[in-house]
Amino acid sequence: MMRRPMQAPPMNGPRFNEWIQSPKVRVIDHEGENLGVMYTREAMEQAKELGLDLVEVSPNADPPVAKFLDVGKFKYEAQKKANLARKSQKTQEI
Template identity: 55%
Template sequence: MPTDQALRLAQEADLDLVEVAPTARPPVCKLMDYGKFKYENAQKAREARRNQTNVVIKEMKLRPKIDGHDYETKKGHVVRFLAAGDKVKITIMFRGREQHRPELGFRLLQRLSEDVAELGFVESSPKQDGRNMVMVLGPHRKKAEAKNQLRVEKEKEMADRAAEEAEDKAERTAANAGRSTVAKERGRSENLDPEIEA
């Protein structure tokens, strides 16, 4: 179809003539509302960005001779990271003579991976890297799932808190009403006392 005839058709239909495939022989054009087309593409791109997850690797550093309480604290951080859907890189740093005992670090990493087995799995097994030994733990569930679950838990907690506050308010109102009734009765009895004396 000649270009001027296609343009006339587009004007009659109150649409735009958009070239879809310029390299084809002959070039392919389409009648469409170009503004609406651009808007829908922008919406699709925004939705795709919203559903996209960024892989974040958190790092936790340990020493082979770590104390029990310190180990529990570090393990708590690892649990929190895995629960949030992030990967965790565990690094054990060796110093001096510790470098000749890599089995200490290996045992510590195995213990940690067993302790957090319900939240994550060993993505890359422990490897010696110069003075350090490195292991990567991956979460069992994706970050989007973890975010949704955290949001649901937070909403439930807020609803519970609102219900408790409403209950407390009702109790305070009932208590205040009881006090005012007692005060009125006391006032009446005080008013009656002078009459009895008279």
């Protein structure tokens, strides 16, 4: 029996759920409480129980920091913030 290839990882935005590559992550829950370091699979199960996703917010930390968030809402808010920054930047003409 052949397995189907996994979907391509998300190209833009943070890694989330099964695309997190680290075996352990430091977890922050949806209320901002630090739950400590735990295995990624265990953290994904807890996030799924809450109806949220496990989103890697700081991949360069040791261990990486992940939060229980809604990925769609997180991406939307990041896009709005980027649009506002682009709108308010000043350009100089030479």
